[in-house]
Amino acid sequence: xxxxxxxxxxxxxxxxxxxxxxxxxxxxxxxxxxxxxxxxxxxxxxxxxxxxxxxxxxxxxxxxxxxxxxxxxxxxxxxxxxxxxxxxxxxxxxxxxxxxxxxxxxxxxxxxxxxxxxxxxxxxxxxxxxxxxxxxxxxxxxxxxxxxxxxxxxxxxxxxxxxxxxxxxxxxxxxxxxxxxxxxxxxxxxxxxxxxxxxxxxxxxxxxxxxxxxxxxxxxxxxxxxxxxxxxxxxxxxxxxxxxxxxxxxxxxxxxxxxxxxxxxxxxxxxxxxxxxxxxxxxxxxxxxxxxxxxxxxxxxxxxxxxxxxxxxxxxxxxxxxxxxxxxxxxxxxxxxxxxxxxxxxxxxxxxxxxxxxxxxxx
Amino acid sequence: xxxxxxxxxxxxxxxxxxxxxxxxxxxxxxxxxxxxxxxxxxxxxxxxxxxxxxxxxxxxxxxxxxxxxxxxxxxxxxxxxxxxxxxxxxxxxxxxxxxxxxxxxxxxxxxxxxxxxxxxxxxxxxxxxxxxxxxxxxxxxxxxxxxxxxxxxxxxxxxxxxxxxxxxxxxxxxxxxxxxxxxxxxxxxxxxxxxxxxxxxxxxxxxxxxxxxxxxxxxxxxxxxxxxxxxxxxxxxxxxxxxxxxxxxxxxxxxxxxxxxxxxxxxxxxxxxxxxxxxxxxxxxxxxxxxxxxxxxxxxxxxxxxxxxxxxxxxxxxxxxxxxxxxxxxxxxxxxxxxxxxxxxxxxxxxxxxxxxxxxxxxxxxxxxxxxxxxxxxxxxxxxxxxxxxxxxxxxxxxxxxxxxxxxxxxxxxxxxxxxxxxxxxxxxxxxxxxxxxxxxxxxxxxxxxxxxxxxxxxxxxxxxxxxxxxxxxx
Numbered sequence: 001x002x003x004x005x006x007x008x009x010x011x012x013x014x015x016x017x018x019x020x021x022x023x024x025x026x027x028x029x030x031x032x033x034x035x036x037x038x039x040x041x042x043x044x045x046x047x048x049x050x051x052x053x054x055x056x057x058x059x060x061x062x063x064x065x066x067x068x069x070x071x072x073x074x075x076x077x078x079x080x081x082x083x084x085x086x087x088x089x090x091x092x093x094x095x096x097x098x099x100x101x102x103x104x105x106x107x108x109x110x111x112x113x114x115x116x117x118x119x120x121x122x123x124x125x126x127x128x129x130x131x132x133x134x135x136x137x138x139x140x141x142x143x144x145x146x147x148x149x150x151x152x153x154x155x156x157x158x159x160x161x162x163x164x165x166x167x168x169x170x171x172x173x174x175x176x177x178x179x180x181x182x183x184x185x186x187x188x189x190x191x192x193x194x195x196x197x198x199x200x201x202x203x204x205x206x207x208x209x210x211x212x213x214x215x216x217x218x219x220x221x222x223x224x225x226x227x228x229x230x231x232x233x234x235x236x237x238x239x240x241x242x243x244x245x246x247x248x249x250x251x252x253x254x255x256x257x258x259x260x261x262x263x264x265x266x267x268x269x270x271x272x273x274x275x276x277x278x279x280x281x282x283x284x285x286x287x288x289x290x291x292x293x294x295x296x297x298x299x300x301x302x303x304x305x306x307x308x309x310x311x312x313x314x315x316x317x318x319x320x321x322x323x324x325x326x327x328x329x330x331x332x333x334x335x336x337x338x339x340x341x342x343x344x345x346x347x348x349x350x351x352x353x354x355x356x357x358x359x360x361x362x363x
Numbered sequence: 364x365x366x367x368x369x370x371x372x373x374x375x376x377x378x379x380x381x382x383x384x385x386x387x388x389x390x391x392x393x394x395x396x397x398x399x400x401x402x403x404x405x406x407x408x409x410x411x412x413x414x415x416x417x418x419x420x421x422x423x424x425x426x427x428x429x430x431x432x433x434x435x436x437x438x439x440x441x442x443x444x445x446x447x448x449x450x451x452x453x454x455x456x457x458x459x460x461x462x463x464x465x466x467x468x469x470x471x472x473x474x475x476x477x478x479x480x481x482x483x484x485x486x487x488x489x490x491x492x493x494x495x496x497x498x499x500x501x502x503x504x505x506x507x508x509x510x511x512x513x514x515x516x517x518x519x520x521x522x523x524x525x526x527x528x529x530x531x532x533x534x535x536x537x538x539x540x541x542x543x544x545x546x547x548x549x550x551x552x553x554x555x556x557x558x559x560x561x562x563x564x565x566x567x568x569x570x571x572x573x574x575x576x577x578x579x580x581x582x583x584x585x586x587x588x589x590x591x592x593x594x595x596x597x598x599x600x601x602x603x604x605x606x607x608x609x610x611x612x613x614x615x616x617x618x619x620x621x622x623x624x625x626x627x628x629x630x631x632x633x634x635x636x637x638x639x640x641x642x643x644x645x646x647x648x649x650x651x652x653x654x655x656x657x658x659x660x661x662x663x664x665x666x667x668x669x670x671x672x673x674x675x676x677x678x679x680x681x682x683x684x685x686x687x688x689x690x691x692x693x694x695x696x697x698x699x700x701x702x703x704x705x706x707x708x709x710x711x712x713x714x715x716x717x718x719x720x721x722x723x724x725x726x727x728x729x730x731x732x733x734x735x736x737x738x739x740x741x742x743x744x745x746x747x748x749x750x751x752x753x754x755x756x757x758x759x760x761x762x763x764x765x766x767x768x769x770x771x772x773x774x775x776x777x778x779x780x781x782x783x784x785x786x787x788x789x790x791x792x793x794x795x796x797x798x799x800x801x802x803x804x805x806x807x808x809x810x811x812x813x814x815x816x817x818x819x820x821x822x823x824x825x826x827x828x829x830x831x832x833x834x835x836x837x838x
Contacts, residue, residue, distance in 0.1 A: 020679040028688050032695045170767040170818020172774055175794060175811035182801045298686055299775045313687050329684050
């Protein structure tokens with residue numbers, strides 16, 4: 001199988017997975033939300049009927065009944081309840097696959113737009129800013145510490161990193177966030193303003209945003225500090241531990257021995273040869289973790305009141321706004337699957353064994 | 364590997380021992396929950412009526428020691444120092460009960476609240492009347508209420524409940540508010556009284572501080588000594604009865620872990636939460652790991668097109684965004700913790716599939732498996748005897764490593780949806796309730812700490828098991 005066929009095979013595979021994920025998610029969302037939507041329709045209709053009664057006190061029972069029927073049909077249409085479940089699921093899947101995200105039921109952008117795509121595009125940059133900054137800092141610290149630990153296996157630092165990684169593995173990020181808010185927004189006062197904490201407890205900008213772009217940026221950084229610190233704190237241990245293991249694996253390879261035998265200084269062996277050889281594995285984890293974070297962290301973003309993608313998903317669930325939830329699901333899944341493919345393809349390009357493996361299996 | 368050998372090796376890992384000790388502690392807490400905290404309290408977690416006598420949002424008792432202060436604890440007085448009862452010599456014959464309670468006050472802060480309750484009142488036509496008087500150590504008297512009729516609002520509760528601060532308005536009659544103000548008025552300056560209009564005043568300052576200008580703002584020194592609470596109840600109908608009388612001095616500190624904003628004892632939540640966390644964690648991880656290991660092994664064993672199809676199904680399930688779906692399902696089906704665990708297993712079985720499949724693929728190519736096949740061993744025999752035999756022990760390591768994820772997810776769901784769906788006090792739910800009360804460290808710290816500790820115990824055990832049982836590391 002040539003590389004071209006390999007690419008086609010991967011793309012077709014992704015397409016099938018994407019369709020199935022969309023269909024299953026849509027079916028689950030709709031099936032689960034059905035009863036809720038019926039309640040919603042009934043409450044709309046009841047409110048409208050009682051308003052109608054007040055407006056036209058002389059209306060006959062027949063007129064009211066007709067009005068009620070009319071409104072019921074309108075709301076059922078609005079929520080798509082007139083069609084059977086499978087038809088709704090298939091229509092939704094088709095619409096999503098053709099990037100036709102539709103309109104939100106209740107959520108709006110700050111600008112007032114009700115288009116799902118606008119809502120997502122409004123939130124995505126906030127999540128990217130938070131998680132990209134956080135991930136970059138995490139990786140810098142994690143890879144540096146991991147290298148150091150791998151260099152001195154069994155040292156105090158090495159054991160400390162392993163322990164720290166284990167502790168943070170079971171540490172809820174959102175709880176760490178709550179602790180950070182407790183300490184830095186409530187217990188440590190702001191030296192400039194005694195009524196405030198050292199850092200804000202949530203949000204992305206102050207209510208009165210300074211008009212000056214530089215001050216605005218500073219205000220943004222001030223809001224960014226706590227969430228980013230939380231993110232780094234809970235994840236750098238795991239990164240350091242993973243890097244350490246990858247590097248340790250590489251250290252046992254023959255070329256490292258050769259490099260040492262050549263008499264290269266240890267620093268050069270480590271950062272020139274070992275890190276280079278380990279970099280594909282590390283780079284893969286870096287890419288996957290950055291892309292994986294684009295869906296946002298639902299709970300942490302809610303704790304920090306950060307208007308990102310995770311918060312959007314939570315708002316969509318809390319308001320049973322299915323178009324938004326499905327749009328969110330589709331965009332994050334699509335980005336994730338595309339990333340997996342790109343990584344696969346790069347590997348296939350660099351390492352012939354990968355595609356051969358597929359070729360052998362595929363025939 | 365024999366059972367004995369396994370334990371011998373296990374105890375070589377310090378992490379394994381530490382994890383096991385932690386887990387034993389947690390299991391002890393979970394099993395012994397009814398002994399450590401009353402079952403009744405756990406069952407009434409959502410019943411505000413049950414917690415009504417507790418102070419709201421106060422730190423644990425030992426916090427006073429941390430702050431270096433002597434703070435009043437929570438005291439419920441049921442035995443009066445004096446008790447009188449007589450019948451009025453009038454034709455309709457009202458019965459009168461009079462109790463005197465004593466309270467020694469020698470703390471650095473006034474208590475949180477004073478509550479008076481006559482419990483289990485059965486009454487006829489004419490409502491019983493109650494009079495409450497506080498005699499302070501300086502012989503000054505505050506009449507909290509002198510001719511108090513149970514207001515219609517509280518008719519159903521069969522209790523006469525009066526709180527001096529009136530913070531529990533939903534269940535306690537706030538009628539007494541005016542009484543403390545009238546008492547303060549006698550000693551305060553006119554300016555202070557005007558300044559106090561519209562301000563939040565702690566009535567306890569008025570009751571427990573020396574009378575004089577500034578008492579309404581808590582500026583005068585505390586009045587230490589013995590306080591007397593005199594309660595008189597007059598009942599008019601011959602059939603009128605009551606079950607008991609109690610005076611509650613709500614503490615500024617409470618119990619082992621303090622209380623939340625609804626007065627619930629957090630110790631109860633933490634102890635019983637351990638049971639729920641272990642149930643969810645174990646069920647979720649055992650079910651999902653067993654399914655995943657089975658799936659991965661079978662997929663590798665079958666190979667070819669069947670493997671390909673199974674792998675596509677795996678990919679689909681692994682790509683579904685789990686958390687929103689779980690939250691949505693939880694919101695709609697309102698599951699018990701058991702069902703929540705099973706719901707999670709519905710998506711979490713994908714976790715071990717990749718690892719187990721590659722492991723099984725490797726074993727499948729081993730010469731001894733080939734040899735077995737050559738002498739005509741059946742497919743089922745190869746699957747169970749040669750492949751599963753090697754993979755299964757490792758399943759335990761996988762299970763232990765899955766538990767923290769399941770517990771974290773459950774906590775996350777309970778945190779977000781808490782009030783609406785989860786009726787039990789899971790740790791995540793307690794944290795969800797605490798969201799927004801960022802200054803109450805005794806509320807925020809323990810649940811998260813316990814989540815972390817539970818996860819950690821399983822990670823430590825899983826780490827040791829992985830070292831011992833992982834066939835890939837062995838070879």
